[in-house]
Amino acid sequence: MAVQTKTIKLTVTRYRPEQERAPVTQSYDVPYNEDWVVLDALQWIKDFEDGTLSFRWSCHMGICGSCGMMVNGTPKLTCAAFLRDYYPGEIRVEPLSNFPIIRDLVVNIDDFMQKLEEIKPYIIRADADTAPVGKGNEFRQAPEQVEDYHQFSMCINCMLCYAACPVYGMEPRFLGPAAIALAHRYNMDSRDEGRDQRMSFVASSEGIWECTFVGECSVVCPKHVDPAAAIQRTKLATTNDFFKSILMPWGNK
Amino acid sequence: MDNISHDILIIGGGLAGLRAATAAADEGMSVGLVSKVYPMRSHTVSAEGGAAAVVREDTNDTLQLHFEDTVKGSDFIADQNVVEYFVHEAPNELIQLEHWGCPWSREADGTVSVRAFGGMSVNRTLFAADKSGFHMLHAMFQTTLKFDRVHRYDEHFITKILVEDGVCRGVVAIDLRTGEFRMFTGKATILATGGCGRLWAFTTNAFINTGDGLGVAYRAGAPLSDMEFPQYHPTGLPGTGILITEAARGEGGYLINKDGDRFLKDYIPGRMELGPRDIISRAMMQEFEAGRGIQGHFGEHLLLDLRHLGEAKINEKLPFVRELAENYVGIDPVKAPIPVRPVVHYMMGGVRCDIDGQTPIAGLYAAGECAQEGLNGGNRLGSNSLTECLVFGRRTGHAAAQYAKGLGDRPVNNLTKLADEEERRIVARFFEDSSGDERVGLLRAELQQAMERNVGVYRTKEGLEQAKTDVQALQQRFKRVRLDDKSKVFNTELQAALELENLLDIAETVVEPAILREESRGSQARRDFPDRDDKKFLVHSMMFKTPDGPRVEWQESILEWPNAKLKEMVPVARQY
Numbered sequence: 001m002a003v004q005t006k007t008i009k010l011t012v013t014r015y016r017p018e019q020e021r022a023p024v025t026q027s028y029d030v031p032y033n034e035d036w037v038v039l040d041a042l043q044w045i046k047d048f049e050d051g052t053l054s055f056r057w058s059c060h061m062g063i064c065g066s067c068g069m070m071v072n073g074t075p076k077l078t079c080a081a082f083l084r085d086y087y088p089g090e091i092r093v094e095p096l097s098n099f100p101i102i103r104d105l106v107v108n109i110d111d112f113m114q115k116l117e118e119i120k121p122y123i124i125r126a127d128a129d130t131a132p133v134g135k136g137n138e139f140r141q142a143p144e145q146v147e148d149y150h151q152f153s154m155c156i157n158c159m160l161c162y163a164a165c166p167v168y169g170m171e172p173r174f175l176g177p178a179a180i181a182l183a184h185r186y187n188m189d190s191r192d193e194g195r196d197q198r199m200s201f202v203a204s205s206e207g208i209w210e211c212t213f214v215g216e217c218s219v220v221c222p223k224h225v226d227p228a229a230a231i232q233r234t235k236l237a238t239t240n241d242f243f244k245s246i247l248m249p250w251g252n253k
Numbered sequence: 254m255d256n257i258s259h260d261i262l263i264i265g266g267g268l269a270g271l272r273a274a275t276a277a278a279d280e281g282m283s284v285g286l287v288s289k290v291y292p293m294r295s296h297t298v299s300a301e302g303g304a305a306a307v308v309r310e311d312t313n314d315t316l317q318l319h320f321e322d323t324v325k326g327s328d329f330i331a332d333q334n335v336v337e338y339f340v341h342e343a344p345n346e347l348i349q350l351e352h353w354g355c356p357w358s359r360e361a362d363g364t365v366s367v368r369a370f371g372g373m374s375v376n377r378t379l380f381a382a383d384k385s386g387f388h389m390l391h392a393m394f395q396t397t398l399k400f401d402r403v404h405r406y407d408e409h410f411i412t413k414i415l416v417e418d419g420v421c422r423g424v425v426a427i428d429l430r431t432g433e434f435r436m437f438t439g440k441a442t443i444l445a446t447g448g449c450g451r452l453w454a455f456t457t458n459a460f461i462n463t464g465d466g467l468g469v470a471y472r473a474g475a476p477l478s479d480m481e482f483p484q485y486h487p488t489g490l491p492g493t494g495i496l497i498t499e500a501a502r503g504e505g506g507y508l509i510n511k512d513g514d515r516f517l518k519d520y521i522p523g524r525m526e527l528g529p530r531d532i533i534s535r536a537m538m539q540e541f542e543a544g545r546g547i548q549g550h551f552g553e554h555l556l557l558d559l560r561h562l563g564e565a566k567i568n569e570k571l572p573f574v575r576e577l578a579e580n581y582v583g584i585d586p587v588k589a590p591i592p593v594r595p596v597v598h599y600m601m602g603g604v605r606c607d608i609d610g611q612t613p614i615a616g617l618y619a620a621g622e623c624a625q626e627g628l629n630g631g632n633r634l635g636s637n638s639l640t641e642c643l644v645f646g647r648r649t650g651h652a653a654a655q656y657a658k659g660l661g662d663r664p665v666n667n668l669t670k671l672a673d674e675e676e677r678r679i680v681a682r683f684f685e686d687s688s689g690d691e692r693v694g695l696l697r698a699e700l701q702q703a704m705e706r707n708v709g710v711y712r713t714k715e716g717l718e719q720a721k722t723d724v725q726a727l728q729q730r731f732k733r734v735r736l737d738d739k740s741k742v743f744n745t746e747l748q749a750a751l752e753l754e755n756l757l758d759i760a761e762t763v764v765e766p767a768i769l770r771e772e773s774r775g776s777q778a779r780r781d782f783p784d785r786d787d788k789k790f791l792v793h794s795m796m797f798k799t800p801d802g803p804r805v806e807w808q809e810s811i812l813e814w815p816n817a818k819l820k821e822m823v824p825v826a827r828q829y
Contacts, residue, residue, distance in 0.1 A: 018740045035492055035550075047694020051737035051746040056290075058459040061495045061577060063387055064294045080580060102430055103743040113291070113407075121395040123354040133348040135308050140363030146356055153356050153388065157293055182395075189354065 006032035008083055009090040010041055012053065015101050023101060026050075032087055038078040039067050042093070042105075055105035062222060065158035069105050070094040075160035075220045096163040098172075109159060115175055116157070118201055119183040124194025145190040152185035152230055154223045161217035161227050173206035177217035177227030180208055184230035187237075203238040211235075254672050255435045256665055259285035259404065260657045261650070262423060262439035264411055264466055266292030268386075268642035269621025269649075270445030271393045272346075276650030277443075278402040282657060285437055287406045287426055289461065289748075292394045296447050296459045297642065300386020301498035301573060302370060303378035304639035306343035309367055314375040316340045320819050323637060326372040326529050327630025328775040329824035330479075330791060334814035335608050335627040339637075339644050341818070346643035347379050355392040356381050358570075368570075369503040370636045372529035372829075378636040383498050383573040389639055409435070410748050411465060413675045414442065414473040414617065415668050421617035422668050424469070425675045429748065432741025434679075436672040438665055440657035441616050443649055444470060445642075448600040448622040449759050450483075451752075453708075454701035456597040457489055457496040466623040468755025470604045471762060475612045476795035476806065478625040479602035480759070481767040482776045484633055485534040485710050489596025491551035495581055497574055497593055499635040502526035504570050507558040508533070509590065510545040516555075524829040531632040531776045532829070534595040538710045549592055556590035563587075595710055599638060601629040601776065602763075605795050605808075610649030616656070620649040625793070627811065631775015683747055689733035693749045696734065700727050700756060708764060713780045717768045724760045725802075731757055758798070765803045766794035787824050 007029040015023040028049060030041040039057050046053050057067040060079045067078045072092050083091070099107035122128075131137065161177035162168050168176045175183075183202045187195045202208060211231045218228040261277040263270045266288035274284045288295070307314045319340040324331050347365075351357055357365040357379050370378040381388035397403055409426040415436070416422070423438035449464025450456035471477050487508070488497040502508070508526055510516045520536035521528040537555055540546055546553035559567055559574070564587045567575055571586075578584045578591045603625035610618040610626060619626075621642045628641055703723035707716035731754065738746040772786035773779050792807040813821050 016740055017742050046746070046749075047692070047698070051693065051749075052740070054738075054743045054745045056294075058290060058294050058461045059296070059299050060460065060493065061299060062580070063384070063573075064296075064298045064459065066290065066294050106743050108430075109291075116395075117398045120399070122399050123352065123396075128352050131352055133345040133352065135344045135348075136310065136364075137348050138308075138351045138357075138363075138365050141359055142363045143359050143361065145363075146359055150356055153391070154384075155391075156298075156387070157291075186354070191352075191354070 008032040008041070008087050010045070011090060011092050012105070013094045014104055016052070016103060032083060034084040036083045038071055038081040038083065038091060038093060041083060042078065054103045063156060065156035068096050068158045068160050068163065070097055070163065075163040077158060077160070077222050080222060096159055098163050098165065098169045099159070111172060112157070112159060112162065112176070112179065115179040116182065119175070119179050120194060120198050121182045121186060123186065123189065123192050124197060125192065139191045141190055148190070149185045149188035152181045152188065152225060155181055155225045156223055158222065160220045160222065164216040164220040166214055166216070167210050167212060171206070171210050174210040175202065175207045177231065180234060181225050181227040181230040184234055199238065199241065202234060208234050208238065254669060254676065255433070256438055256669065257285060257406070257435060258438045259283045260440050261285070261653050262287060262437050262442040263445060264424060264442065265295070265445035265447060265621070265623070266290070266394070266405070267295030267445060267447055267621060268297040268390055268393055268639060269646035270443070271397050272643050272646030273443050273445060273620055273650030273653070274403045275397055275400055276647040277654045278400045280651060280654035282402065282654045284403045285406060285439060286403055287409045287411060287424065287437060289408065289410045289465065291407045292405070293391055295390060296462055297386045297390040297639070299457070299459060299496065300639055301383045301496060302500035302503065303368060303380030303385045303636045304347055304389065305370065305373060305378050305634070305636040306347045306640055307340065307377055308344045308347060308365060308379065312367065312375050312377065314377050317819050318375055319343070319377060321822060322372055322374050323628070323634055324822045325827055326632055326634040328632055328785065328827055329630065329822070330774065330793065330810040331630035332627025332811035333821050334811050337817065337819050338608060339628055339641065342644045343640045346647060347640060350389060350392060350643060353392050353396040356388050358382060368500060369527055370634070371499050371502065371527050371533070372634040373636070378503065380500060382569070383500055383571050386639060410751065411469060412679060412751055414469045415671050416473050416614060417667055417671070420615045425672045429743055432744055434672070434676040436668065438668060440660045441618060441653035443610065443618040443620060443653055444604060444623050445619070445621045445646065446623045449756065450597050450599070452701065452704050452756055452760055452763065453597040454705040455489065455494045457486060457494050458597070463752035463756055464623070464759045465752060465755050466619070467604060468758045470612070470617070470619070471758055471798050473614060474798070475614050475617060476605045476797050477602060477759070477762040478605035478793050478795045479630070480600065480762045480796060481770050481794060482601035482631050483597055483763065484530055484599040484601060484776050485595040486530055486598035487533040487537055487595050488557055488593040490577065490582055491549055491554045491592050491594055493581055494596045495577055496598065497557060497577065497591060498571070499530070501557060501559055501571055501574050504566065505562055509556045509558050510540050511547045512545060516540050516545065521829050528829055529632055530635060534710050535778055537595050547592070554592040554594045557593045558590040559586040560588065560590065599633060601631065601633050605793070608648070609652035610645060611652065618649050618653050620645045630810070631777065683736050683750055684739050687735055689735035691730050691733045691735065693734055693736070693746060693753055696727055696730060697753050697756070700724070700760060703727070704760065708767060711778050711780055712767055714768065717764055720764045721761070721768065724757065724764060728757050761803050762796040766796060766805060769805055770794065791824060
């Protein structure tokens with residue numbers, strides 16, 4: 001008696017700019033394996049069915065941030081989205097929303113890379129490169145001080161929050177959740193002295209003020225960074241700065 | 254074809270490549286950083302446990318001890334001058350990265366914490382919980398953004414090193430986004446492309462770890478060295494091979510067999526779970542053979558028991574372990590032990606280079622996992638490799654800059670011709686020739702199975718000869734590969750074919766020296782030659798590419814050197 005092989009249907013966005021004017025969809029029947037994630041299914045298609053399907057992936061353990069896609073309409077790391085959570089239903093795989101598509105499931109993240117650079121995501125202090133190094137020369141930082149920024153340092157740049165953010169979808173100049181969270185991460189780091197430099201950029205109208213606190217960014221974040229909290233705290237801090245600058249102009253050099 | 258020119262080219266944007274980039278930029282060099290992925294996607298990101306250096310006053314640690322642990326861990330074929338430099342520079346580099354923002358875990362007084370690690374006789378591994386590689390990579394990458402002299406070329410896949418009159422002049426790369434070929438020229442080129450764990454089916458390595466720098470260097474005439482020594486990490490998750498960090502044992506976890514026994518008492522009682530990886534992996538295989546493994550969904554495994562550590566400590570020190578075990582095997586380590594088995598993790602071998610990262614090809618350097626500068630020998634100690642990336646990334650970047658300063662501009666006419674030929678080769682082979690009938694995915698799977706079957710923890714001459722035959726057959730079949738995808742924009746099938754070409758070339762440099770090294774040392778365990786043979790094999794293998802297959806040269810390990818500051822070690826039986 002023939003063994004009945006279970007399969008699951010994946011419907012995938014295809015866009016090959018050399019051949020299609022606009023994205024279309026293509027469906028594949030993939031062997032169903034309850035240990036597989038969506039990424040395994042895509043890799044099976046590529047290896048054994050259709051080598052023309054393109055997507056990004058690397059670590060397969062939820063830390064490199066390469067494999068974010070829309071899975072049944074929700075931004076997910078496809079290495080952490082198990083087929084068993086959808087079976088026997090079908091799975092729709094699309095490129096991350098709010099980004100231009102380069103090809104198939106590969107999106108263009110130039111905009112984020114630019115914004116990341118603009119928020120100066122590094123320790124700013126005069127002696128960051130020149131302070132003595134080696135045994136005993138660390139900048140001291142108590143565990144509670146690490147806690148102040150640690151959560152916001154967990155961002156893997158996977159872009160799920162941008163795909164979930166309705167504001168970024170309408171106003172691409174908005175800095176967006178991950179970039180703001182990372183700016184906040186450095187602002188909150190006791191070793192850093194660059195807050196003023198960073199805030200002149202972050203506090204501009206396209207920086208944080210566009211955010212309407214939908215909070216979807218924090219819902220979809222696979223690393224619990226909670227960018228919405230970073231945005232809220234940044235707004236509060238900026239407001240405080242503003243009032244201080246009016247009430248105590250001499251104190252804000 | 255475009256020619257993009259910088260003083261220094263760096264291939265690979267992981268920890269070693271980024272550190273080399275900042276070091277070269279500090280010397281006033283214009284740096285072109287060429288990487289097949291965005292730098293923050295590099296495999297450094299997956300490292301978990303931490304990075305070793307003598308940084309604390311209160312642990313009775315010394316440079317001599319770190320040196321001795323590393324040399325002994327290498328099973329005595331490390332180059333000891335290189336180890337001496339490494340332990341000396343390690344504290345500088347890890348504290349520099351602290352100044353650059355790395356969120357190391359801390360003590361109450363604000364100093365950096367250290368934890369125990371396998372083969373380290375003193376607690377000396379700095380860590381950022383159990384996402385050390387992630388934090389180190391992001392801190393390093395984000396710091397690189399302030400260096401104006403570092404110019405990134407993300408998602409560019411290199412296919413060839415350009416050598417003219419014996420001198421490395423640059424590389425040819427495909428811009429994945431457009432599919433266009435580009436020539437990169439520089440006065441010096443540094444390979445920092447990582448390892449090749451994807452040679453095997455069961456590996457902790459990312460999909461991108463296909464040894465591209467190793468492949469292009471080998472074809473350009475550089476020797477690949479000590480490739481018979483892949484590291485088997487004791488604790489991979491069955492099925493996926495996902496890494497469960499050694500820090501789980503550093504924090505006190507137990508390895509147990511099906512009888513609930515901490516079986517390492519029978520193998521390495523002096524160190525137990527904190528033994529070096531080669532010895533523990535062998536002990537696990539012997540437990541399987543003795544019938545004390547546990548049959549699971551994905552074959553045999555043993556158990557890593559963290560329950561006695563308690564939820565609070567697991568959450569504080571090992572949160573990622575908990576997340577990975579819950580997500581990928583459905584086990585909460587607070588409540589149940591984690592199934593684990595030995596898994597391919599790291600290449601001790603790489604492109605042969607000296608302490609400056611200089612390879613035998615003038616102008617070509619290597620750093621990080623893709624380099625064999627002499628640090629790791631037959632077995633790397635856990636938490637030495639992240640430090641290695643920084644220490645030798647910096648030194649190599651600096652050395653390449655000094656070399657480049659002595660050179661003027663040179664014409665590129667002839668290079669353009671070589672680069673055009675390379676483009677022609679790839680277009681003709683993969684786009685114009687549709688006569689073949691082999692699939693990239695299938696050949697890769699068969700290669701990985703062949704390596705898995707016969708190039709594992711324990712080896713025999715017969716098995717290795719079979720692997721050699723298998724690899725040769727696959728190399729022949731590769732000539733008949735046909736692509737489905739003939740388009741230019743983000744053609745990941747072409748990339749996969751070129752990666753497979755690299756893997757197939759590298760495979761012979763792993764199998765051949767494993768056959769020739771008729772002894773057991775470090776991670777090479779030969780059933781037919783169970784003893785270490787110091788008379789013949791205190792040497793590094795170096796494999797050179799020839800039309801008739803790999804040619805070997807042996808090079809003596811450096812056991813004494815001028816102006817030593819530490820006391821050298823004479824090889825003795827490796828007992829713990």
